[in-house]
Amino acid sequence: MTKLDVQSASQATGASSAASKQPEAKEIKLWGGRFQESVTDAVERFTESISYDKDLYKHDIRGSRAHASMLAKQGLMSISDRDSILAGLDEIERRIQNGEFVWRADREDVHMNIEAALTDLIGEPAKKLHTARSRNDQVATDFRLWCRDAIDSIVERIKDFQVAMVDLAVKNAGIIVPGYTHLQRAQPVLLQHLLLAFVEQLDRDAGRLLDCRARLNFCPLGACALAGTGLPIDRFMTSSALEFSSPLRNSIDAVSDRDFAIEFLSANSVMAIHLSRLGEEWVLWCSEEFGFITPNDAVSTGSSIMPQKKNPDPMELVRGKSARVIGDVVTLLTLCKGLPLAYNRDLQEDKEPVFDSVKTVLGMLEVSTEFARNISFNQDRIKKALPAGHLDATTLADYLVHKGMPFRTSHDIVGKSVAMCLGKNCQLKDLSIDELRTLSPIFDDDVYEFLGVENAVNKFSSYGSTGSECVASQLQYWMEKLGLI
Template sequence: GLISFSDRDSILKGLDEIERRIEAGEFVWRTDREDVHMNIEAALTDLVGEPAKKLHTARSRNDQVLTDFRLWCRDAIDRIISSIRHLQVALVKLALNNEGLIIPGYTHLQRAQPVLLQHLLLAYVEQLDRDAGRLLDCRARLNFCPLGACALAGTGLPIDRFMTSEALGFIAPMRNSIDAVSDRDFVLEFLSANSIIAVHLSRIGEEWVLWASEEFGFITPSDSVSTGSSIMPQKKNPDPMELVRGKSARVIGDLVTLLTLCKGLPLAYNRDLQEDKEPTFDSVKTITGMLEVSAEFAQNITFNDKRIQKALPAGYLDATTLADYLVKKARYF
């Protein structure tokens, strides 16, 4: 093989020690070594000597970074889906706790027809289910291994790309080496899915902010998910959902940042792509926080049955039902 068993053992032992130092906060990162790759290789050379020079055999920073990025996105998707499921459970429990409660349904923000609160809450659950499905689709498409693509044209060395792909949990190696190091469509798809989640959460936030207002009064948030005013003692503000609504703009902005970054790049790798990490990390952190806050809010609100019942008679909410009855009696309008 390209690396002897003894050199392999030395490299692995050295990498284990470097990992320990990094996790313990003992590793010294040096800016004069350019990046993480050079820092690791230099530290490994200090630890094991000559075998460390074989670390980059048949590998480039280009395919290594893309492999790391796909692994990171894969794990991030799993975490976000878990947060989606947590919010769905909170919404289902909220629906079960308010079984049979009828509320006004709205179109154009005008009272339209009576609906079960459960039906409305489960509409959110359905939207979130499609959000999770989009993430799963994205995960399946990104789960291919770039290792072996090297800088852009692959390698003439006798490596086993299928072995490394399987060891890292990928479906298979990527078929085209230039494509493997050039495109960020998997990140664009990921951030697009996050943006749709953010829009859904923003709409939930808007609805709950309205419902918490004195004008509606349909819900009362607990003190744990409310804030007061520095000057007005009567205020009880649903700040968490206002922030969810506001932070949706940030997630959408992260997607636009990456779209703009990628739109004019020729094949294959370009240094511009170094800028893909920041919007991706921010999108994941923000959407995860939005999901967690929404779930916490859902677990800490009370529906005001008396206020809701007072709203039901106004607005001719049964007009459509009456019209349907007349149609059944051959009285068309």
Template sequence: MRTLAHPHHTLLPSLPRQRRSFATGATKRRCWSPAAVAMAADLRTEHDKKVDKENKLWGGRFEDSVTDAVERFSESVSFDKQLYKHDIRGSRAHASMLAKQGLISDSDRNCILSGLDEIERQIENGEFVWRTDREDVHMNIEAALTDLIGEPAKKLHTARSRNDQVVTDLRLWCRDAIDQILSCLKQLQVAIVMLAIENEGLIVPGYTHLQRAQPVLLQHLLLSYVEQLERDSSRLVNCKDRLNICPLGACALAGTGLPIDRFMTSDALGFAAPMKNSIDAVSDRDFVLEFLAANSITAIHLSRLGEEWVMWASEEFGFLTPSDKVSTGSSIMPQKKNPDPMELVRGKSARVVGDLVTLLVLCKGLPQAYNRDLQEDKEPLFDSVKTIIGMLEVTTEFAQNITFYRERIQKALPAGHLDATTLADYLVKKGVPFRTSHDIVGRSVALCIAKNCQLSDLTLGDMQSISPAFEGDVYEFLGVENSVEKFCSYGSTGSGMVAEQLSAWISKLGI
């Protein structure tokens, strides 16, 4: 029986055959049909592709390559390639340390550093070919370095594992991302403070339970957002301090028996110190969870701001008008002008919170040390950062392109008896217990409702019929302007207090 002449023919699956018999004396011989020969050629081609697959950097003990499906499912280079700068930076520090410790020669180090420079140049110029069969950013760069400089590149992974390498890259990336978000937070704070400066003296209704409560200066309300953003910044600064420790040198989980200097690489990469426990070094993703938690709180703050401004832009409120630059129209209703950017800010907060939940669920069941599950930490992290930066940028632009409608706001102020609490404070100053004052003012409001008027419209006789504690000076406490001026506690909406707060923010933000 004929067999196909191929060095790996024993690995080929059996082929469908058509038998042809030729009489040659007492024997018959068989041959392959043209269709079978063609199929065999196709199978040989496919098999050659598998044989020719590049051996994995970890593939020494393996006889077969992973299947295409596993390769597609396992690769992360399609999203983790954005870590390339941090991966190259870590490799530079590691190579320099290995040379100092005598684990590689100075010549090898110089060759590695030159090769890394060239790879970085290729990536930034769009010349680098990212290969999914090389799995991730780390193996792509290391394999490319080997292609470029040969044998010295094989020494770079001395006393290093992908386990400590990836988490080092991730900490470096998070550190840079936090700096970028901090810058965006400050820009939004500046935009809101500028809005406050432009709207000096404007009084707006303050709400609790979405019901009118007390009059407040618009500046005071705007500065409340600035305070929230400052806490967001503080959380990120604290997160950055905690993540700024170096896992490099922890290797797979146990460290190494080679004489490396972890303090040298930590210093070179700008970390405060090496991580103390090698198992914790490769296991820890607390810093990612904390980062995404901080982003989630920021997203909630932006969503609340978006909700308020969307409501205020409605016809029912009419308190603010966004410019055409930050508005959209309707495809069917030609009169519409929608504050879509802030609606999207409100909506995208769900993504950021979802990214945090993804990471929490990812980490909840993992045993200590590295598990491949942790490859899934990057996409939610990258998405959270990208989304929160977009939310901050568009909110800043929206703040720079809105106008508060003074006339509409002032017309709306009389409704709701916003000066009622100030009237209760007046009675307290007259020696009336607060609970009694509360009851007296409640009855005064009921009288106003019956007479369809404001508290300031009641005559002194009307008020004294409810309580003799009312005197002629009561009218100095009535009306939203008088009410606002009576606030004097630290942090209150009184004009003096707000002016101090505003001045402090102008100084802090360098406006």
């Protein structure tokens, strides 16, 4: 029976039964002093957020500890009340961690659940905890603390993936693969160079997250509903206790700003796109048409109908889940685009997309790391694929430039050389010196030092290029930065 069926059956209960059974009295809301009646069940179900914002409990308790300590120092509560509150919060945290805490939807959210439970536990002193604090600044503080921890977790997992990619590069030294532009064969590159390109992208992803962390690391606590308070609080004390850089300067901005969450999800989206592009690359390379990669069984799946299939499903899902992460930031941007200052209840909807984005990118990073540790590159297949596409053509053009020819002229001559190869069904290195000299008298026997993928790769020498020495330098840099040597 569905929920709708249950509701219909309940509504169909006889009138005499309904009259004889009085509804259970609802708990009076902590904010309910001016109200004469309780909200309806439908409103309560629709407005609750405890089903997901209970994930903020550690940060809510941490903020409450800092707030209680500040109130006591400022003479707004006694030391005895502070100690009772701190002990009660410790007990509530223990119960939550042990699965003994009962989360109640009629207490709406994580803040009211913890405060009401604290009142049940220690009585009157708990009622002093909300002095000079609103749920508006409380949730903004909790959310910033949560995002800060989430960024730290993501950055740590980015490093794990970078290490896996660098390890993969070390294990595959000297392998040359076709480099592509427009998904057409372009130039030969070292596989290490290609793998390190993704390491570079991940480093920028980590940098964006750390930049975001620095900007979000300011404390809203004490801004109250929106205007601050006339009570003698010390916002710098709570900010320091919570390891923020400082309190936010403007109380209205403090409770209404969600730039930090939008920036966080934007950074996650860029990273998800990077991971999706890697997923696409590896899915292609696992195909029979490429055959460059063989994933281990530990990171592959089969088909329910085709027994021969071995699919790189984890990387397909990495590619697919990027859509969720992009959707999460779009949700948050749309949520915030029309909100007037200061706090609005719409902002209750900010947490689920953030929680989803973090959970998704952590999973994408984890499975990508696992995949990188469980693949092998098929050197024979790659080597057989290299001759196609005349990958050394640009290097041949560089040879002519070395001889003093303008590049545009060399480009034209090499194009004609490729056309000659297509007519003869051969490679550039197979053309005789006499054949090459029919195109330009500049060609000499030393041209063959530039032809063939191995020679071509070795001729790259500019900073950041795919030349062996350049790539060795890049690899050394990353091994040192990641603490691998």
